[in-house]
Amino acid sequence: MTENTGGEAGEVVHDYGGLEAYVTGSRHAGCCVILVSDYYGFRAPKLRQIADKVAYSGYYVVVPELLFGDPYTDDPARPFEEWIKTHSPVEAAEKTKPLIAALKKDGMSSIGVGGYCWGGKVAVELSKTKETQAVAIMHPALVVVGDMNEVKRPIQILGGEFDTISPPKLVHQFEDALDQNRAVDHSVKIFPDAPHGFACRYNSSDPFAVKTAEEARVNMVKWFDKYVKY
Ligand SMILES: *[C@@H]1O[C@H](CO)[C@@H](O)[C@H](O)[C@H]1NC(C)=O
Numbered sequence: 001m002t003e004n005t006g007g008e009a010g011e012v013v014h015d016y017g018g019l020e021a022y023v024t025g026s027r028h029a030g031c032c033v034i035l036v037s038d039y040y041g042f043r044a045p046k047l048r049q050i051a052d053k054v055a056y057s058g059y060y061v062v063v064p065e066l067l068f069g070d071p072y073t074d075d076p077a078r079p080f081e082e083w084i085k086t087h088s089p090v091e092a093a094e095k096t097k098p099l100i101a102a103l104k105k106d107g108m109s110s111i112g113v114g115g116y117c118w119g120g121k122v123a124v125e126l127s128k129t130k131e132t133q134a135v136a137i138m139h140p141a142l143v144v145v146g147d148m149n150e151v152k153r154p155i156q157i158l159g160g161e162f163d164t165i166s167p168p169k170l171v172h173q174f175e176d177a178l179d180q181n182r183a184v185d186h187s188v189k190i191f192p193d194a195p196h197g198f199a200c201r202y203n204s205s206d207p208f209a210v211k212t213a214e215e216a217r218v219n220m221v222k223w224f225d226k227y228v229k230y
Pocket of ligand 1: 203204205206207
């Protein structure tokens with residue numbers, strides 16, 4: 001069952017491995033990118049634009065709904081500390097596994113995961129398994145240095161100079177830990193003048209912000225071209 005989404009190349013499917021998802025691109029691609037949203041959810045129009053552009057680069061792209069209709073809303077009555085109790089990214093990663101299985105059944109033999117903010121932690125959890133080929137995380141949240149010791153797949157980290165959630169200092173600690181974890185290739189970049197959210201939640205009237213977000217997407221696609229495309 002599908003629904004029209006208006007202005008987007010893809011469509012929303014209601015059950016893909018048990019998850020609602022925005023899907024875009026050709027299944028014949030054989031290689032797939034799963035994009036995991038930030039905590040504001042999978043409906044963000046910009047995220048779908050990114051998904052469509054990644055699809056034009058030759059991937060089948062899936063944006064799963066992992067917040068189950070309950071995104072974070074900046075409502076002071078429900079602070080982040082409360083919200084996160086029912087939205088564990090570790091559990092979300094578990095719930096992504098049946099989707100990965102369904103994708104493989106549909107002929108996707110190579111899968112990359114790109115995660116933004118909250119979704120960055122989901123991607124990192126998935127990188128600890130061998131179910132995916134590579135991951136990319138953009139301005140991650142909730143990721144800790146110890147996670148990097150457990151990563152088993154090539155990982156790209158795109159941070160922002162002005163990100164207060166994963167500031168450059170923390171991103172460099174991730175990098176140091178990855179240098180110790182010789183099992184995985186990694187690539188780390190800090191985008192100058194970029195705030196948290198720069199890759200998926202930017203001001204479209206600000207040419208610099210648009211350019212930075214584009215660059216982040218291009219970097220992610222290059223990473224997946226190296227490890228996911230064949
Ligand atoms: C977005 O960018 C434009 C152009 O730089 C600026 O005038 C506007 O104030 C910005 N909006 C927000 C919400 O920051």
